[in-house]
Every structure is written in C-alpha cells, then in structure tokens.
Amino acid sequence: MVENSELKADVEQPNVDQAETVTDSATDQSTQLRSERDQLKAERDELKELLLRRQAEFDNFRKRTERERSEYLQFASMEAVRDLLPVLDDFDRALKAESGHVEYAKGVEMIYTRMYEALKKLGLEPIETAGAQFDPHLHQAIERVETSDAPDNTVLGEFQRGYHFKGKMLRPSMVRVAVKS
Numbered sequence: 398m399v400e401n402s403e404l405k406a407d408v409e410q411p412n413v414d415q416a417e418t419v420t421d422s423a424t425d426q427s428t429q430l431r432s433e434r435d436q437l438k439a440e441r442d443e444l445k446e447l448l449l450r451r452q453a454e455f456d457n458f459r460k461r462t463e464r465e466r467s468e469y470l471q472f473a474s475m476e477a478v479r480d481l482l483p484v485l486d487d488f489d490r491a492l493k494a495e496s497g498h499v500e501y502a503k504g505v506e507m508i509y510t511r512m513y514e515a516l517k518k519l520g521l522e523p524i525e526t527a528g529a530q531f532d533p534h535l536h537q538a539i540e541r542v543e544t545s546d547a548p549d550n551t552v553l554g555e556f557q558r559g560y561h562f563k564g565k566m567l568r569p570s571m572v573r574v575a576v577k578s
Contacts, residue, residue: 542575
C-alpha cells in the first residue's frame with residue numbers, strides 16, 4: 398500500500414522542472430508569435446502604402462492620358478485648316494482686285510463667306526491688325542515705313558492676315574509697320 402500512496406504523491410505533485418520548461422516554452426512561443434504578428438503587420442502596412450501609391454500613379458496617368466487625348470482631338474483639324482488658308486488668301490485677294498464683272502465678284506464673295514464661316518466653326522479666329530500696336534507674337538513685320546502720320550510701331554497695313562486656331566497661334570499676320578521719321 399505504501400507503493401500506491403507514493404505513486405499518488407508523485408502523480409499529484411508535478412515535477413517543478415517540467416513546469417518551468419513548459420512555462421518557458423509557452424513564453425518563447427508567445428514571444429515568437431508576437432514577433433511574427435508584428436512582422437506581418439509591418440508587411441501589411443507596406444503593401445497598403447504601395448497599393449495607395451500605385452493607385453495615385455494610375456490616377457495621374459489616366460488624367461494625363463485623357464488631357465493629351467483631349468488636346469489631340471481639339472487640334473487634330475489644325476493642319477487641315479492651315480492647308481486651306483492659302484485658298485482663303487486667294488479669295489481675299491480676288492475680292493480686293495478690281496474686276497469688271499460684278500457677278501463674278503459676288504460669286505467669289507459668296508464662296509469666300511461660306512468657306513470663312515465653315516473655318517470659323519472649326520475654331521479659326523482672325524488676328525485684327527488695323528491700327529494695332531505691333532506685337533511680335535502676333536505680327537511679322539514685312540515692311541517698315543518711315544512716317545510722321547502714325548505713332549511708332551503702329552501697324553499701317555496687312556499683307557496677309559494672321560489667324561489663331563482655338564486660341565493657339567496658327568500663323569502671324571504679315572504687316573507693314575510705322576517707324577518714326
């Protein structure tokens with residue numbers, strides 16, 4: 398019977414060394430799990446930040462692409478309008494020429510007006526030069542005339558009309574400019 402009571406005592410009282418080992422092991426596992434958790438949180442935060450940066454970059458790319466596409470579409474017809482300008486100039490000169498046929502002049506004027514209105518709808522805007530101050534951004538001086546009848550650097554006449562296309566310079570006006578004598 399002594400043997401049974403000794404066995405009971407051994408079973409009822411766990412070995413202190415085993416308990417400490419289990420506690421140390423649990424503490425190590427807990428520390429290791431916390432470390433892994435912290436590492437995973439840091440990786441998650443980095444991935445979130447990377448995702449946000451990529452989304453912002455994509456939004457900027459999309460906006461830039463839309464803006465470039467819009468500008469391209471807005472000015473796609475610019476070359477066609479530029480190619481038609483010499484025709485408009487020829488009509489302008491024909492209208493200014495003295496002609497014996499009134500009907501001829503009326504017909505040319507009608508064609509000119511229709512073409513001008515069509516180009517205007519596309520975005521063509523003439524540069525007004527009559528009596529304007531010479532501006533090298535708008536005018537190209539072809540001739541400089543010494544005169545005391547007009548202020549210095551005043552546009553005296555126009556050889557060829559200049560145009561803007563939807564607010565952008567298509568070609569400058571070729572003008573005669575006054576120079577103080």
